[in-house]
Amino acid sequence: MVRRSMLPVIAAILLITLMAVTASALTFGPAGIPLQLIDDILLSGPTPSEGAAYSIAQHRIVWTLRLPRILTSFVAGIILSVAGMVYQALFRNPMADPYVLGISSGAAFGVSLAAFLGFIGGATGVWQVPLVAFAGAAGTAIFIMMLSGGVRRSPTALLLTGIALNFLLSALMTLFMYLNRAHLQSIMQWTLGSFGSSSWNKLLVMGSMGMVGIIPIIFLTKELDILLLDEASARSIGVSVKTVRLVLLLFSTLATAVTVAFCGTIGFVGLMVPHIMRLVTGPRHRLLLPFSVMGGALMMVGADTVSRTVLGASELPVGVITAIAGAPLFIILLVNSKRSTR
Amino acid sequence: MNDGYAMTVTDLHWSYRHTPLFEHLSTRLPEDAFISIVGPNGSGKTTLLRNLLGILEPSQGTIELFGRKLDTYSRKEMARKASYVPQTSRLEYDFSVYECVAMGRYAHGGRLSVLSGEDHHLIEDALEAMEMSLLSDRLATELSGGEYQRMLIARALAQQSEIILLDEPVSHLDIHNQREILRLLRGLVDRKIATVVCVLHDLNAVSAYSDRVVMMREGAIVAEGTVREVLTKARIESVYRIEVEIASIGDADKPLILPCW
Numbered sequence: 236m237v238r239r240s241m242l243p244v245i246a247a248i249l250l251i252t253l254m255a256v257t258a259s260a261l262t263f264g265p266a267g268i269p270l271q272l273i274d275d276i277l278l279s280g281p282t283p284s285e286g287a288a289y290s291i292a293q294h295r296i297v298w299t300l301r302l303p304r305i306l307t308s309f310v311a312g313i314i315l316s317v318a319g320m321v322y323q324a325l326f327r328n329p330m331a332d333p334y335v336l337g338i339s340s341g342a343a344f345g346v347s348l349a350a351f352l353g354f355i356g357g358a359t360g361v362w363q364v365p366l367v368a369f370a371g372a373a374g375t376a377i378f379i380m381m382l383s384g385g386v387r388r389s390p391t392a393l394l395l396t397g398i399a400l401n402f403l404l405s406a407l408m409t410l411f412m413y414l415n416r417a418h419l420q421s422i423m424q425w426t427l428g429s430f431g432s433s434s435w436n437k438l439l440v441m442g443s444m445g446m447v448g449i450i451p452i453i454f455l456t457k458e459l460d461i462l463l464l465d466e467a468s469a470r471s472i473g474v475s476v477k478t479v480r481l482v483l484l485l486f487s488t489l490a491t492a493v494t495v496a497f498c499g500t501i502g503f504v505g506l507m508v509p510h511i512m513r514l515v516t517g518p519r520h521r522l523l524l525p526f527s528v529m530g531g532a533l534m535m536v537g538a539d540t541v542s543r544t545v546l547g548a549s550e551l552p553v554g555v556i557t558a559i560a561g562a563p564l565f566i567i568l569l570v571n572s573k574r575s576t577r
Numbered sequence: 578m579n580d581g582y583a584m585t586v587t588d589l590h591w592s593y594r595h596t597p598l599f600e601h602l603s604t605r606l607p608e609d610a611f612i613s614i615v616g617p618n619g620s621g622k623t624t625l626l627r628n629l630l631g632i633l634e635p636s637q638g639t640i641e642l643f644g645r646k647l648d649t650y651s652r653k654e655m656a657r658k659a660s661y662v663p664q665t666s667r668l669e670y671d672f673s674v675y676e677c678v679a680m681g682r683y684a685h686g687g688r689l690s691v692l693s694g695e696d697h698h699l700i701e702d703a704l705e706a707m708e709m710s711l712l713s714d715r716l717a718t719e720l721s722g723g724e725y726q727r728m729l730i731a732r733a734l735a736q737q738s739e740i741i742l743l744d745e746p747v748s749h750l751d752i753h754n755q756r757e758i759l760r761l762l763r764g765l766v767d768r769k770i771a772t773v774v775c776v777l778h779d780l781n782a783v784s785a786y787s788d789r790v791v792m793m794r795e796g797a798i799v800a801e802g803t804v805r806e807v808l809t810k811a812r813i814e815s816v817y818r819i820e821v822e823i824a825s826i827g828d829a830d831k832p833l834i835l836p837c838w
Binding site: 454457460461463464465467468470471472473474475517518519 | 627630631632652653655656657659660661663666668669670671672673676680681683684686688689732736
């Protein structure tokens, strides 16, 4: 933990870095557009102005490809890291997050199943997909709560349940792909995670539904702290544990599902960001929440920029980058937890 | 009206998976007293405590807290009246002692409110009462057993509750720390800060500090009253199935119980 007086300084550094990374992300891409032109393009607004230094194609690349994509990764980073933070408190398990517990896969499964059965297809509106994803995620969340005996059993039992569910759901999604090769491409996209199909329209839906999921959490930071105690203590301090836990689970699962619906399953962000930020702020959620918001956006914009530039012209799924960075941390946590608890 | 009783339990039934643990359990816990609950392992002491706190729900019967039925209290109202010090609950997160004690103010605050000046004052008072002021910036994970227990009691004090229920607060402590904790709890009762209800195993500690003793066996209360009324040779021998000698050195109201090993 960092000294309390240093926190504003770190917050400022984080914020400046975030703005710098987000702005410079606009300059990266197969079409090299210099920073000077980017400024002009942004200032000219969503429609290109006459006689400008940039071409119409450059304007289009920035306004309809890069900007919505970068903002989508920004919002997705916020949602996934906040959801991870909530899950860790909810399950009193430092390794819990929607991805590890199979909730993200549940959302992707919901979408694949609906696509397979023909409920959703190319012509359906942007609102249907997140709702189907939420149904899949919520179903998985309820299932995992029941199977693992909620939070009462050992932390390892919970993680193993999640990992088993992940296996099962991935297998089923692969099955759908083989049974119906027409949907192969779209199902692949959900299982690997990508910001490649971002648009302003989708960003609007994802942003608004995601915020519906995230905003209630701002009002529950005290409860999140107290949930880290044992259940009897939390109740005797005055927290309605069951209600609070249900509300938190519902809203963070909604936010996660919406993200999966548009960007697919992107792992380990929800695990990594709250962990790194907890080293800075300590466990209090009133501080951890804003730091996780900044850290999540920073990590995701960074990871997406790497994913679309590192291989030159072709794109790497962003989930590959986050897994390479995050999976080692998960293993470190697992090894440490075996040493210290029970 | 509560007629000088902090809690009144009437005809309490409680079952775990259809196996009854208590049936027809009734008792009254007087205000401003140090009440000890004793009995062999598995006699239902912790379960009774959790019923008294509304953490577990009785299948039948009523519990009144200061003259009002427990199920009419909201969680927060309940927390302002009764607080709990659980048996073992080592925290795995790096909260400071001060932050842990501040959690006791939860039931007094609004949704987004930060701690007020009064809150800080009460937290500091609670830390001081438990002789923890110098440790307030330490991490709870780094405390010794005795310090940790004192921190939990300070958190209960910060709740400003009128009754504190403790589950074996001294069981895993050395005799110095046992005496420290019990002396501090006794002080709370003597200064009329709170009624203390405490599950204890050491009958000599019970004898030295209690105003009233509730003795349980197999989910039933077998005796209750003053130390001298309850802790008799015959009763201890039958409840614990062990031979004892009762001696008294000094205060005749605080007999010494000597098990014959």
